Amino acid sequence: MSPETDDAGLALSQPPVGIDSIDEQGGAALRAKSAHPRINYRSWGRGTQLMPAWLVPFLSLIVVTTFFGITAGSRFLSLSNFSFLLQQSAIIAIPAFGVTLIIIAGSIDLSVGSVVALTGMVGALVAVDHGLVVGLLAALVTGLLAGLCNGLAFAVLKVPSFIVTLGMLSVARGVTVKVSGSQPENVPDSWLWFGEMPGIFILFAICFMGTSVLLHLTSFGRRTVALGGQERVARLAGVRVQQVKIILFCFGGLMAALGGIALSARVGAATPDAAGGFELTAIAAVVLGGTPLTGGIGNVLNTVIGALVLSMLLNGMVILGVSGEIQLITQGVVLVGAVLLSLDRAKIGIIK
């Protein structure tokens, strides 16, 4: 180390806003950094974007509805299909609420799918023997524990959340298979309430409002946003960074457990391979809602819209008789498209 580094070296330990090459990319980056041109924070649609960012999720909702409304007609626009869509979206949205907060804090949770399966399975197994309430509690505690493990490994042991939750994705799935003995487990009849219309909607509404309040009206929510914005600033303002991270992942686990309960109730049974690949669906819902993976911005309503768009897309294609492989391809393209949009918006988020 050179003898001159201390003071400035310390201040610079945060990576600066990256610039690769002055000649090629300098223009935009320099513009963002140049001293203080006053930029109206409402004028988002500048430059490459054709519409204000917040409009994109709403617009995609309208586009998807209109498209399938025309092509699939009354089968898509019927009341019963709408109810089906709502239930389908709830299954996606509930665990995605947890993922939303985690992404806003600048981290990622890849383990939701496996945790949904695990909690559903544990809940069903316990409920069969000990009744509904104990089963529900078991599911919630399992989710909480999975989240706690994620949170501790991430915040205390400082393993990046991507790796921690990738590990949990595998571990939770393995435990699910182990406890179930590779057999599906039927849930008791009382459990089914959580998968039918008033029940699942009530569960969804409670989760939605709870997460919204948590994000917008509590100091915990404010700290979550702060972590995603710039962790060092948060730390220097006295935020208990580790604590916030651990609680975040516990919350994520809890939401996954509620999702697991709803999913197993809807299917009527907990299966060891339930919710395979669901982590991607959840992340897609968050991203489609316009929450950038860079953290620091986002809200819960957008995730609901993202979930709605996703389930409409799948449902619409099923009604139109689109084959499974084409569904997969469309889903993939939509996910990448959503990330593309969210990246663009993230950049504007920095300039804004």
Next chain:
Amino acid sequence: MSATPALELKGIEKHYPGTVAVRFRPGEKLTFEDGHIHALVGQNGAGKSTLVSLIAGLQKPTTGDMFLRGEPYAPANVGQARRSGVDIVLQEPLIEEHMSVEENLLLGREARYARHGLFNPRTRRRFAEAAMARLPRRIDLKARAGDLPIESQKLIEMARALVLEPKLLIVDELSAAMSARGVKDLEQTLREFAAGGGLVIYISHHLDEVVDLCDRVTILRDGTIVTTLEAKQTNKQHISELMVGNEVEESAHRSVNEDAAPVLELKSLSVPGQCTDISLVVRPGEVVGIGGLMDSGAAGVALAVFGMIKPSSGSVELNGTPVRFRSPTQAVSAGVAYVPADRDREGLFLNMRIDRNIDLASMSWTSMAGFLDPRRSAATANKFIKRLDIRCRGCRDIPLNLSGGNRQKVAIAKWLVRDNRLLILHNPTRGVDIGGRSEIHAVINELADRGAGILLISDDLHELIALSDTIVTMRRGAVSAQMSNRAKPTEKELIGHML
């Protein structure tokens, strides 16, 4: 005077939504001559940065014309400006910190030494050496750029610009974060460039430097040109009067109760790699200033008191009780506040609404069981916006839209919601204009008058003398001198203790 000036700006206006950043009077011209170092001075928000960003092609003027050596000049982007021989070095270093100095020097110029994407390390080394030769001081080419102090990074940027042999070099507040030696190196580089016939447009808050270094000074206020002066025929006092319109800055006159129990007492505090055996006392209502050069370890003292780094030995006593903070959270709970030197990366969130920024440090105390009241939060923010005169468009504005001084006020306001016993400030007015500076100084004085202990770490000797009751100088991690401000130490004296 030559027939065609190097650069001529005519009737320039630049509008942003809601504001006008630059507005020349009808028909007004601003000319720049070759071989000159031409300073642009003015408070933050006076339009200096906007004006140079137009010249450098970062932005386009709303109206008005520019002429480069008599030819109409309207660069569409930085690349075009650069091809016309106009280059800019910005306030923030644009450095890839994981790359070596050598790679940074040639950043964006890879095509010059690489053919078909392949390059010979020796050729590259030769190019880098050529760039380095333009600096008065050598920097190790193999060093990782991120490990270097800010001033070396800026010198690297200078070399990177100079190697393209521009005719016009714009330097935006380069010296704001530099040590005395760094400033000297920079000045020498600029003088050599101007002596070679180049034009330098130089933005600086350091008026001593401006008077000393520049040939001409153009003073801007609120986006308009006040006047252009020959530097030899003016002085610092005169320029600062023109900048603000009224007189500023006075020394503190406080009576500190010497018998009061100290707010903070450090007893032979040592932090590995930062400082050794530091003992000092801060009493209620007292401002203790710590001065030192780049590697003096003063920053380490602040971080150790605030719980960011662990001291290896010695003790920190807060109001007579020994404390050993394991995190800033504990320090904050105990009534310690810290305003870091790097405002934009450590002090506040540029993209977070002002009211939320201000809320951040006090939420644990102002929330009801974790629930926030947005109206209370807005009311608090508005109170501080008024009290500190933060110039913004309401509490929902984001600090990114504010000038440096106003950003700093937001960073400080965060710690005023609760009454803190000890406030640690590190370079609170770095990169802040004179008006903002005196406002921030007034806030610091007010806090001291209300009984807070203040530990002020500053590279700015004027500031130390203007604000401190006691001045401590540090050299190589140790206290080199400690004096009362009543002894009226001069800057020369202080520097002597630091070197």
